[in-house]
Amino acid sequence: MSNASNTIIYLDNNATTRIAPEVLEAMMPFLGDSYGNPSSIHRFGGMIRRHINRAREQVAALIGAEPEEIVFTSSGTESNNMALKGFVQSHNHIHKKSAQIITAAVEHPSVRNTARLLKDEGAAAELVELPVDEGGMIALSDIDAKRIDPDTIVSIMWANNETGVIFPIDKIAEKVKSHGGIFHTDAVQAVGKIPINVKKSPVDMLAISGHKLHAPKGIGAAYFRAGTSFSPLLHGGHQENGLRGGTENVPYIVGLGKACELAAARIEEENTRVKAMRDRLERNLLEKCKGAKLNGLAAERLPNTTNISFENIEGEAILLYLDEHGIAASSGSACTTGSLEPSHVMIAMGIPYSYAHSSTRFSLSVYNAEEDIDKVIAVMPGIVEKLRQLSPFA
Numbered sequence: 001m002s003n004a005s006n007t008i009i010y011l012d013n014n015a016t017t018r019i020a021p022e023v024l025e026a027m028m029p030f031l032g033d034s035y036g037n038p039s040s041i042h043r044f045g046g047m048i049r050r051h052i053n054r055a056r057e058q059v060a061a062l063i064g065a066e067p068e069e070i071v072f073t074s075s076g077t078e079s080n081n082m083a084l085k086g087f088v089q090s091h092n093h094i095h096k097k098s099a100q101i102i103t104a105a106v107e108h109p110s111v112r113n114t115a116r117l118l119k120d121e122g123a124a125a126e127l128v129e130l131p132v133d134e135g136g137m138i139a140l141s142d143i144d145a146k147r148i149d150p151d152t153i154v155s156i157m158w159a160n161n162e163t164g165v166i167f168p169i170d171k172i173a174e175k176v177k178s179h180g181g182i183f184h185t186d187a188v189q190a191v192g193k194i195p196i197n198v199k200k201s202p203v204d205m206l207a208i209s210g211h212k213l214h215a216p217k218g219i220g221a222a223y224f225r226a227g228t229s230f231s232p233l234l235h236g237g238h239q240e241n242g243l244r245g246g247t248e249n250v251p252y253i254v255g256l257g258k259a260c261e262l263a264a265a266r267i268e269e270e271n272t273r274v275k276a277m278r279d280r281l282e283r284n285l286l287e288k289c290k291g292a293k294l295n296g297l298a299a300e301r302l303p304n305t306t307n308i309s310f311e312n313i314e315g316e317a318i319l320l321y322l323d324e325h326g327i328a329a330s331s332g333s334a335c336t337t338g339s340l341e342p343s344h345v346m347i348a349m350g351i352p353y354s355y356a357h358s359s360t361r362f363s364l365s366v367y368n369a370e371e372d373i374d375k376v377i378a379v380m381p382g383i384v385e386k387l388r389q390l391s392p393f394a
């Protein structure tokens with residue numbers, strides 16, 4: 001049997017990443033002999049607890065937090081739900097007040113749909129979705145124009161998963177804090193790719209996902225600045241300081257810790273070697289493919305992501321042809337696969353219909369080599385040419 005992962009050119013790292021071999025190795029004992037319950041009094045459990053504590057330190061270190069400020073969750077999705085529902089519901093129940101949510105139109109569904117649900121249920125009295133310009137950026141003046149008070153939670157992603165556009169989190173968080181509001185950021189795509197330090201950035205809550213930084217799927221973490229009040233999503237035992245009930249997913253927590261330690265060591269490579277490959281890919285595709293156009297601000301972007309549209313052709317078809325060459329890329333958001341609608345991100349950016357349909361995202365990682373990029377540059381102009389001839393629009 002051929003091993004597909006040996007031959008595949010994987011350029012879909014914003015959808016998920018491979019588990020780093022070092023991470024897998026760190027996890028293995030906890031899927032085997034080290035199976036104790038960290039809450040047990042005996043030494044067999046206490047030993048496990050120490051490994052969880054170590055993982056908490058590793059996650060905290062990557063973002064400049066204190067270990068006590070990290071809660072392990074099942075995913076980035078859970079962390080985002082925890083921040084929004086945790087704030088809004090505690091506001092309802094404890095302070096007997098309705099909350100206001102301010103977010104951006106290009107948020108991941110785990111923020112967007114949670115915010116909309118809270119509004120529909122009446123838990124949040126108001127929901128503002130800030131528009132973005134054609135570069136995928138919000139206007140700081142739009143935030144200034146809104147009423148922000150201690151009843152307000154502002155949730156703006158650190159970096160967008162489809163375009164890689166990085167938001168000015170420090171400036172936004174400072175504005176929110178100066179009015180006494182709470183600031184949450186979905187940092188799932190940013191953590192491990194760009195330096196983050198919550199000692200310097202006044203964010204109150206932040207979401208992390210394991211499988212976007214070479215840990216497994218199904219593990220995440222949430223940062224809550226010490227003193228931030230919120231109600232837990234999961235009620236049960238006293239795990240995670242009473243902030244999330246449920247016996248800890250020990251192997252995955254250990255894996256996330258190791259992945260964060262690795263990410264800290266590789267962030268420089270991400271911003272030099274990986275970025276240089278991304279830039280070369282982007283430059284060549286924009287030059288060599290007819291009707292190619294970059295989506296998202298060129299300047300403020302994650303080092304690993306490029307999102308390009310090809311006028312009048314169908315993104316799904318591009319992906320299928322790339323797949324035949326063993327190249328894995330994505331049409332913006334994995335969640336929109338199978339639907340003919342352009343993604344909500346492309347719609348929010350006002351990308352014209354003739355371009356929005358072919359939005360193609362290439363997202364790299366430290367596991368890519370120059371040959372991967374050579375291959376894409378070699379095949380892409382031909383794919384675009386062929387599809388344009390077939391296009392009903394052209």
Ligand SMILES: *Cc1c(COP(=O)(O)O)cnc(C)c1O
Binds near residue numbers: 188
């Ligand atoms: C992947 C992703 C999430 C969700 O993380 P999961 O661990 O898959 O639930 C949230 N936000 C962004 C920006 C993402 O890219």
